[in-house]
Amino acid sequence: MAFIPHTAAEVGEMLESIGAASTEALFDEIPASIRLRELSGVPEPLGEMEIGRLMRERAASDGQPLCFIGAGAYEHHIPAAVWAIANRGEFYSAYTPYQAEASQGTLQTIYEFQTMIASLTGMQVANASLYDGASAFAEALLMAVRINRRSESLRALVPSTLHPHYRAAARAITSHQGVTLEEVPYCTEEGRILPEALTRYEAQGAAALAIPQPNFFGVLEDVDALSEWARRRGIPVIAVVNPTSLALLKPPGAWRGGADVVVGEGQPLGVPLSSGGPYFGFMATRMEHVRQMPGRIVGRTLDAAGRPGFTLTLQAREQHIRRGRATSNICTNQGLMVTAATVYLSLMGAGGLERVAIASHARTSELAAALTRIPGVRQAFRSPYFHEVVLRLDRPVAPVLEALARRNILGGIDLAPHYPELAPALLACATETKTSADIEAFASAVREVLSSQPAA
Amino acid sequence: MSQVPTDLRYTKTHEWVRVMPDGLLELGITDHAQHALGDLVFVETPEPGRRVSAGEPYAVVESVKAASDVYCPIGGEVAAANVELASAPERINQSPYGEGWIARIRPDDTAAVAKLLSPADYSKLIEAEGD
């Protein structure tokens, strides 16, 4: 029961050794007035067979619909080897690598991960991960404020084309330290920020300029012009990027104005969708800012015999040493997902990742073409995009999505709640996991749904 | 036992001050402090020209076990910083009162130095802390 190995005899021996009459006696320091007589509200125990049955029933009821939703979490093929390795007990039941000599497996994996992320993003150093892309973005804002101590501004310029939940999480996390987010409006024709939109901020300083690439709509921003504008004014640039896209797109380190901190959601790199988590946030920066970067960092060093080995370093910035003056309160991060991502990137390499990116973009273009052939559906923006697209419909989107769901197809998300000015609009995504037959099935279903209901 | 040179003044937060012939104040951290921190790996020194007030942190010293702010005992303007510490932070461990100086400031009020802890008082302080 409860994975407890003790026999009654052993319990007896141990109590004798302690000199206690019963296990109850061991709790005698807890005031009687607050002791629980009985734990209610928790059901009777289930054995593995019973819980297995329950979970399988529940999983079956959720089904496996055909999914065309992106919006910050992307369905990609995950090679079998990734989780065969990450599910090894030596990785998943290991602790944080504080005792370095007993954790070289985890530490070397993280060092390799840091190398891959730094290279993908075009930066010089990366950390061992943060919780997810949204909280990583919040941490990047706090980091930008620390980097730019000279500027008194605590106001960050954040495009409204950045994922709405990233902006929400950033507010929730940074507002306590006085950071405010000023939303930079986007052009509703083009689905992106026009560089001219920044002129109104020229007079006052800013703590940072965030630049998403691609943005929430899948549209490609003019990263060169935007980053250059910030660089000229000494405003730190925070790039928020999709890691798969970095196989194809110019990384932030190579943007004309460069970047100071790069963050993003690492889920596309071998991590399953899993209803929203666990994922991982990656962060990379320039070497000169490394001491302001939150989270764990692994470094290579020598051991007492002069051989190379790996250890956590720069820990003086972290909560367990610096306490109240730490760069962040982060302790546990997303270690196992990092292991999975490192294996994924090793299997894919630059060539494989590029193929995934190209195939995803090709499938999305095919999807856009198939759907815009249907009367009442047109593409919202003419701008270049990557692997995600916004489609305008001739009627409210929510009922259409419901009808599609009843056909076991998840057609995307309704943009009305976050972007009412675009409504009725749908955000849809196709990755390399979708075939032409899948896209055809989706398009047929949409055609059917639209023709069976009257237009708005 | 930590060294406590008799020609300097001290603070409760383990900084020392030396009055230089030209009136500048040379600042650093004490032998007791460097010993507590352990091998230093990084030092952040202030920029010349910067104004610092009494009690304000003007530098950071970092070891494997701790990163500590270094506090300015007397307000003034930073005249010079020991830039050698960027590549050789261990100088503070090896010579905390000599080559390990951190910054020199032009003080607003030199008379305030007399109000800092005397070598005797500082020695008592660190003894109480169990040096």
Place this chain on the structure above:
Amino acid sequence: MQSHGEKLIFEHSRPGRGAFDQWPQTPPDSAAVADIPAELVRQAPPLLPEVSELDAVRHFTRLSQLNFSIDTHFYPLGSCTMKYNPKACNALAQLPQFLGRHPLAPESHGQGVLACLYELQEMLKAVTGMRAVSLTPMAGAQGEFAGVAMIRAYHRARGDLARKEIIVPEAAHGTNPATATMCGATVREIPVRSDGDVSLEALRAAVGPGTAGIMLTNPSTLGVFERHIVEVAEIVHAAGGLLYYDGANLNAILGKVRPADMGFDVVHVNLHKTFSTPHGGGGPGAGAVGVGERLAPFLPIPLVGRDEDGRYRWLAERDLPQSIGRLSAFMGNTGVLLRAYIYMRMLGSTGMTAVAEHATLNANYLLARLTRAGFAAAYPERRASHEFIVTLKREARELEVTAMDFAKRLLDYGMHAPTTYFPLLVPECLLIEPTETESKQTLDAFVEALTSIEREAREDPERVRGAPHTLPVRRLDDVRAAKHLDLTFKPAASVAGTPSP
């Protein structure tokens, strides 16, 4: 154990090699991306490995064999609760429908997972005594952040803007003061008495109109139960502050006493400690947060709610307009939450109480045996909770062998060291938490190992000071690591890398 000398994955690369079966099978068609402007296209490929699937599998499998883990070693890390992670929890949480579900999939295609999460909320309410729970915080530290943010939001909503101070005992875990700072609060530390309890006098002196609240763990980080917790709660509440419970040590009291009954207003639970979700080499965790009635409107979103007809749905901004907001892009670490749910269902009510009983039994047994073997307990007059502290300050002084040396030598005995140098209050300490899933045999072996190391410390101290001797690496040079930062691999020859900024 493997001897180290594992190359980096990059060093196994050969140009033109790849795990081609894993790649999309149709070759890249450059026409498909012709619509992407040339100036936005990447010029040089990133530095990623070029290896076969076998190369990768062999490399990472061998790396895994360099690790200590619960599956392979006893891991008595105090305050971490390194209990066995049941395989069923891992397997069932990874059923394909759970694994493949998009976070924004409609509720119509999520009643199964939502039922699990709802029931998890309910069970967490039951064990903590709280009225409402949010599962979104992705780790204990995020749970703490949510807790302190809610306390501050509560005071602000009442118009009481002066309350900015969070009281923390000097023995607190580092995340506590770090969290207070992140929430824009100031930290005031109060001392702990020599018997391990918080000083009530110091607390009375510390509270006032500026007090937002106090953050406490109970049992505390010293491994002992805060015996005057009811008075502590009265003092803080009377001064207008709220109590935050750091759930790191919940394993000691599961089913025996509830934080709500102690007087706490908000708790976070480390699901990766008490509820056995895997530690993963540094995460992912989950720090579910529970609150009493006063703080319920401020919970971080989303939560799972249930309609009258029994259908589950997400509760978000519209349902909780005073929420402190979202802490992540989606709904938290769902996969971790499922593992915790499965574990809690397998434990059931009787299992939970058994956990606390046997965790406490194991800790007290070790305390008794180690004390008899001559080790100095930090609080010898007190019961151990699920963990306790041994101080090696005498050994450090007399033999010049430190707690760190003992910890490293234990690795040679095939056991992971306990937590060292935390809490900071106790010099040369080992914080030892066996957990309930370890047998008497394992505990006896641990006592023998420590006794043997003590003997070595007297007879052959160099052996202990130079440990570990039998692991893939000897003791690593931390100072060098921090002074000469080597944080990424740089290939010797110029490889097609990315342009530097």
